[in-house]
Amino acid sequence: MERPEAEPLGASDSCQAGEAEPGTGLAEEEPGGGAAGTMMEDCLSKKIEITVSEAEKRTGRNAMNMQETYTAYLIETRAVESQTEGQCSPPDSLWRRYSEFELLRNYLLVNYPHIVVPPLPEKRAEFVWHKLSADNMDPDFVERRRIGLENFLIRVASHPIICQNKIFYSFLTQEGGWKEMVNETGFQLKADSRLKALNATFRVKNPDKRFTELKHYSDELQSVISHLLRVRARVADRLYGVYKVHGNYGRVFSEWSAIEKEMGDGLQSAGHHMDVYAASIDDILEEEEHYADQLKEYLFYAEALRAVCRKHELMQYDLEMAAQDLASKKQQCEELATGTLRTFSLKGMTSKLFGQETPEQREGKIKVLEEQIHEGEEQLKSKNVEGREFVKSAWTDIERFKEQKNQDLKEALINYAVMQISMCKKGIQVWTNAKECFSKM
Amino acid sequence: MINQYKFEDEPELRDLFITVDDPESHITAIETFITYRVVTKTSRGEFDSSEYEVRRRYQDFLWLKSRLEEAHPTLIIPPLPEKFIMKGMVERFSDEFIETRRKALHKFLNRIAEHPTLTFNEDFKIFLTAQTWELSSHKKQGPGLFSRMGQTVRAVASSVRGGGVKNRPDMFTDINDYMETFNQKINLLDKISQRIYKEERGYYCEMKEYGPIHTLWCASEEDLVDSLKGVASCIDKCCKATENRMAGLSENLLPVLHEYVLYSEILTGVLKRRDQIQAELDSKVDALSNKKAEKDLLTEEIGNLEDKVECANNALKADWDRWKQNMQHDMKTAFLNVAENNIHYYEQCLATWESFLTSQTVDLHLGEDSEDKP
Numbered sequence: 001m002e003r004p005e006a007e008p009l010g011a012s013d014s015c016q017a018g019e020a021e022p023g024t025g026l027a028e029e030e031p032g033g034g035a036a037g038t039m040m041e042d043c044l045s046k047k048i049e050i051t052v053s054e055a056e057k058r059t060g061r062n063a064m065n066m067q068e069t070y071t072a073y074l075i076e077t078r079a080v081e082s083q084t085e086g087q088c089s090p091p092d093s094l095w096r097r098y099s100e101f102e103l104l105r106n107y108l109l110v111n112y113p114h115i116v117v118p119p120l121p122e123k124r125a126e127f128v129w130h131k132l133s134a135d136n137m138d139p140d141f142v143e144r145r146r147i148g149l150e151n152f153l154i155r156v157a158s159h160p161i162i163c164q165n166k167i168f169y170s171f172l173t174q175e176g177g178w179k180e181m182v183n184e185t186g187f188q189l190k191a192d193s194r195l196k197a198l199n200a201t202f203r204v205k206n207p208d209k210r211f212t213e214l215k216h217y218s219d220e221l222q223s224v225i226s227h228l229l230r231v232r233a234r235v236a237d238r239l240y241g242v243y244k245v246h247g248n249y250g251r252v253f254s255e256w257s258a259i260e261k262e263m264g265d266g267l268q269s270a271g272h273h274m275d276v277y278a279a280s281i282d283d284i285l286e287e288e289e290h291y292a293d294q295l296k297e298y299l300f301y302a303e304a305l306r307a308v309c310r311k312h313e314l315m316q317y318d319l320e321m322a323a324q325d326l327a328s329k330k331q332q333c334e335e336l337a338t339g340t341l342r343t344f345s346l347k348g349m350t351s352k353l354f355g356q357e358t359p360e361q362r363e364g365k366i367k368v369l370e371e372q373i374h375e376g377e378e379q380l381k382s383k384n385v386e387g388r389e390f391v392k393s394a395w396t397d398i399e400r401f402k403e404q405k406n407q408d409l410k411e412a413l414i415n416y417a418v419m420q421i422s423m424c425k426k427g428i429q430v431w432t433n434a435k436e437c438f439s440k441m
Numbered sequence: 442m443i444n445q446y447k448f449e450d451e452p453e454l455r456d457l458f459i460t461v462d463d464p465e466s467h468i469t470a471i472e473t474f475i476t477y478r479v480v481t482k483t484s485r486g487e488f489d490s491s492e493y494e495v496r497r498r499y500q501d502f503l504w505l506k507s508r509l510e511e512a513h514p515t516l517i518i519p520p521l522p523e524k525f526i527m528k529g530m531v532e533r534f535s536d537e538f539i540e541t542r543r544k545a546l547h548k549f550l551n552r553i554a555e556h557p558t559l560t561f562n563e564d565f566k567i568f569l570t571a572q573t574w575e576l577s578s579h580k581k582q583g584p585g586l587f588s589r590m591g592q593t594v595r596a597v598a599s600s601v602r603g604g605g606v607k608n609r610p611d612m613f614t615d616i617n618d619y620m621e622t623f624n625q626k627i628n629l630l631d632k633i634s635q636r637i638y639k640e641e642r643g644y645y646c647e648m649k650e651y652g653p654i655h656t657l658w659c660a661s662e663e664d665l666v667d668s669l670k671g672v673a674s675c676i677d678k679c680c681k682a683t684e685n686r687m688a689g690l691s692e693n694l695l696p697v698l699h700e701y702v703l704y705s706e707i708l709t710g711v712l713k714r715r716d717q718i719q720a721e722l723d724s725k726v727d728a729l730s731n732k733k734a735e736k737d738l739l740t741e742e743i744g745n746l747e748d749k750v751e752c753a754n755n756a757l758k759a760d761w762d763r764w765k766q767n768m769q770h771d772m773k774t775a776f777l778n779v780a781e782n783n784i785h786y787y788e789q790c791l792a793t794w795e796s797f798l799t800s801q802t803v804d805l806h807l808g809e810d811s812e813d814k815p
Contacts, residue, residue: 182591208465220660221661224654224658224661226652227657228658232651235651238644241640241644242644244642245633245637248633248636252626252629255622255626256622256623259619259623259686263773266773289716337700344593358561402664410668413665413669414668414802416672417797418798420675421795421798423789424787424791428784431780431784432780432784434780438773438780441776
């Protein structure tokens with residue numbers, strides 16, 4: 001049977017939520033499902049300017065008291081108003097390392113399960129082509145990571161809901177004691193159980209079609225972008241080869257020109273242009289890495305999308321289990337009350353074998369069950385509400401995400417075209433110069 | 442001024458036009474071999490007809506080359522494509538191999554036709570005009586290939602034993618030095634160019650896979666269909682352009698460079714043969730100063746040899762100048778062609794990406810709320 005939206009199973013006395021209970025998020029001071037209610041103007045990104053302006057190598061001692069090298073990033077924040085007034089007030093700043101960003105993100109994931117949380121730049125360099133270093137300490141990698149981290153912070157600050165989170169704000173502004181503050185929220189416990197649940201396998205009896213489709217979409221997105229990035233890396237590798245081998249012409253032309261009288265000058269100057277050509281590929285491919293990073297962001301966004309779907313599945317499963325449990329308790333109760341045994345039960349069998357229970361015993365059992373049923377009904381009610389609120393706010397965020405994705409990817413593709421155009425223009429320039437030199441041979 | 446060699450004028454003055462085409466496989470009980478069709482069109486009086494069509498196999502070309510070398514030991518005889526290629530594991534009768542060989546054989550005959558002396562060689566004429574059986578019988582008449590080869594080998598060996606030539610004119614020492622460096626450089630250029638071709642081919646293969654992924658992506662993104670399809674189409678067009686660029690390399694630069702690699706070896710041989718002729722003279726002169734008897738005989742021999750040396754030197758000098766000019770012209774043309782191909786390649790790619798960009802920005806202006814783009 002096709003189920004509309006998130007109509008819960010077996011919710012015979014499902015009730016309408018009187019007030020919107022804050023069942024969607026466990027974060028502090030955060031309005032319930034009213035995601036759509038927050039205006040863009042309230043977004044943190046409009047109030048403060050955030051940059052990750054520097055990266056620095058540091059050495060320190062890790063948790064096991066071993067010496068380690070890591071990179072620290074400088075986060076600078078500056079109130080937007082102070083700039084429009086023409087003053088250039090110095091920004092507030094503090095240093096954070098990648099693992100702290102990870103901590104922040106995990107916190108957000110746990111506390112905003114209905115939000116497609118922006119991803120971090122990759123932990124390790126993937127989809128490398130031969131020249132690009134896979135080393136986390138490589139300056140190019142660090143630079144791209146710096147940009148990625150800045151992008152992450154801006155994304156979070158631009159999100160109508162999560163930008164209001166106090167832990168996030170402290171991340172930006174409070175250097176000391178932030179880690180302790182996060183850990184004190186106790187989110188780690190929830191994180192562990194969440195992780196376990198996300199990885200568990202279970203079957204939902206009546207899945208929500210929209211979320212199923214969304215999960216399918218996120219799988220496809222991940223698969224196609226991975227494929228694209230892999231092949232792009234191979235294309236880059238070959239392109240690098242073509243350009244660099246031309247550099248050899250430079251050297252040989254120069255040596256050859258030494259024995260030629262008439263051809264010498266033409267050869268020598270053509271050789272110089274071949275060197276220029278060979279050198280030009282480094283910048284071209286470095287720029288293309290930024291394009292690859294834009295695609296990678298959406299590769300990781302696909303995971304975030306899947307996490308939201310998974311959470312919904314979990315809630316749905318939980319709801320179904322609760323409803324099932326309630327139904328079976330009710331049935332038990334009914335059986336006890338009417339004395340009929342409709343379903344097989346061990347208790348029933350044992351009582352047949354060892355004699356009937358006394359009316360007092362039965363009364364006692366019924367009372368307990370009635371209490372449990374009442375509790376169960378209340379729980380089911382609130383789960384229903386939770387479920388509906390979740391779906392509502394998740395879907396709002398998913399719509400927001402879709403718009404953002406379409407715009408960003410379109411822009412990325414345009415950027416790619418711009419890069420190709422630039423590469424072609426450079427190529428025309430160099431070869432036109434070379435042609436002139438050859439014509440003087 | 443020297444560059445202005447009358448090469449470009451040649452077509453009007455040419456009276457001998459040769460093409461090599463239509464490779465055909467022949468299978469006999471003993472062997473399998475390929476023959477090529479050689480078509481000659483001429484207005485020269487010494488040819489009985491104005492048009493000839495014969496079939497020749499690689500062996501026949503080898504024969505012609507050796508005959509020309511015998512007749513003109515100090516002229517620069519054009520190179521033949523190699524007997525077989527060790528590197529690259531190219532199958533002997535693969536299409537690529539046959540086509541490369543055909544083009545080289547075509548070049549070989551045309552080079553001879555354009556050469557002021559070689560073009561009038563009798564064996565050349567027979568090669569172009571005789572039917573297969575006629576050529577066979579003519580081949581058998583001439584002095585044995587092996588006897589001639591043996592002589593050359595011994596002569597070269599003796600000149601080497603002689604420890605170089607004492608009286609070699611400076612001009613030929615200069616040429617020798619030049620050829621040493623040229624040899625090195627041309628071999629390097631050949632390798633570099635082959636490598637570039639390989640990389641371009643690798644790039645082409647990857648691009649072929651790259652484009653369609655964007656089309657595949659379209660299936661799950663209805664809002665991005667135009668952009669993705671646009672990018673896919675651009676990449677495909679660039680792919681085609683790469684194919685053209687590669688073809689340009691394999692049709693022009695690579696054969697030219699390879700020919701000059703072979704020429705390099707030939708020139709080394711020609712210089713040695715000249716040295717050997719000189720060595721003959723020198724040894725007779727030494728003999729004269731040592732032996733008092735047979736003076737008259739030796740003097741006469743020396744006189745002949747002196748003429749021989751002078752002829753050889755002049756022939757080589759003239760041919761060297763001609764070769765040098767051809768080389769400059771061929772290199773210039775070949776590299777100009779490379780530059781033009783690359784310009785054309787980038788222009789094609791530029792046009793396709795620019796038109797994509799235009800279509801996208803038009804959409805953006807029409808569709809969206811404006812957002813300042815850098």
